[in-house]
Amino acid sequence: MxxxxxxxxxxxxxxxxxxxxxxxxxxxxxxxxxxxxxxxxxxxxxxxxxxxxxxxxxxxxxxxxxxxxxxxxxxxxxxxxxxxxxxxxxxxxxxxxxxxxxxxIKTVDERVEKQNARFEKIDEQIETITNELEKVRKMKAREPSGECSRKREVNPPSFDGQIPWSIYKKQFEAAALTNGWDDHEKYIALTLALRGSAAELLQTIPADKSDDFTVLVNAMEQWFGDSHMIEVFRVQLNNRTQKRGETLQQLQADIERLVHLVYPTAGNEIINKLAVEAFVRAVGDIYLQRAIRTAGKRTLPEALAFALTMEAAEQASQNVNRVRKIEVQECSCQKATVQRS
Known part of the structure; x- marks a missing residue:
């Protein structure tokens, strides 16, 4: 610097x-x-x-x-x-x-206590109503039979022994259930419904059992029940065959009826097996019998449906064959006419 x-x-x-x-x-x-x-x-x-x-x-x-x-x-x-x-x-x-x-929790407990109190009140009301109904029912049971019968809306049909007792018994039980009858009322209603030979059965009832519904029903079972007819129904089932002009549906219905009469206490599996065997055996067409057996159907409705299908197919085949025969005949007639001319 x-x-x-x-x-x-x-x-x-x-x-x-x-x-x-x-x-x-x-x-x-x-x-x-x-x-x-x-x-x-x-x-x-x-x-x-x-x-x-x-x-x-x-x-x-x-x-x-x-x-x-x-x-x-x-x-x-x-x-x-x-x-x-x-x-x-x-x-x-x-x-x-x-x-x-x-x-x-406290709120829920309070609500539960309130609900329990309500339920207790409801139970008391139900018990009171039940007692009142029981009193009314007892009062009605003491009324004369004629007046009682006039108040009923459903009356069972009369029974003269011409229809099966098992069928009539179901009808009578349905009427009794609808009307709310007790055993005493059932005895009165069944006694009034008997006609003809069925009414004569009342003479066989002991005097000390004249108002016992169970005794009357047992007597009806012995006179008109199906228990003593089981062997007759079994023979009918074994010998049952398709009648001339009888449809497969009619045959199936009768087979099912006979099977239930012969085996009233059997289970559904056994009933179906026996019914299918009897139905196949009763079918009139041998070829249709073989077809049903080969199909291996296990229930009667399945066997009937298969048989109807096969029957319809057979009828359709027959109609086709008829049409072919008519066509062949017409062709042969036309050829003959041409040769003559």
Missing amino acids: SKVLKDLTVPELKAELSKRGLSGIEVKTELVKRFQEYLEQQNEAKVEEVNSNVALSNMVSILLAKFKENKNDVLKQLEAQRSDQKLEQQNVLKQLETHRTEEK
Whole structure:
């Protein structure tokens, strides 16, 4: 830098000094010296400024480091406070939930008690109504039979022994169930329904059992029941064959009736097996018998459906053959006419 100052001319030095507020010295050496002192002062100021900046930077770094340390501590404290707050919130929520649950349980218990009280009242009302109905029923049972019969809306049909007792018994039980009869009322109704030879059975009832419904029913079973006819029905079932002009549906219905009469207590599987065998045996067409046996149907409705299908197919084949015969005859007639002409 000294070489640079020495190389400057006097006017240049004066101009530089005047820029910096230094003037009035004419000697070059003095000018150079004065200018150099000025520059050195400026450099010292800059150094001091730099030093002050460095000190400030160091202070800032120290403050930042302390702030970071304090920040970590503060963050740890905040995190701890948050954890404590969460635990407190969870405890409060648990307490609230427990309180709510207890309140709900208490409310449910109160409702259950109210419902139980209502049910008890309803049971009392039902018991009272049942007792009243029982009293009314007993009063009706004591009324004369003629007046009682006039109040009934459903009367069983009369029985003269011409229809099977098992069928009539079901009709009578249906009427008794609809009317709500007890055994005494059933005995009166059945006695009034007997006609002809069936009414003569009343003479065989002992005097001490004249109002016993069970005794009357047992007597009807002995006189008109199907138990003593089982062997007759079995013979009819074994000898049953399809009659001339009888449809497969009619044959199936009669076979089913006879099987139930012969085996009244058998299960459905046995009934179906016996009915299918009897139906196949009774079918008049031998080829149709073989087809049903080959099909291996297990129930009577399945066997009937298969037999009807085969019968329809056979009839369709016969109709086609008839049409072909007619067409062949027409063709032969046309050929004969052509030859004569």
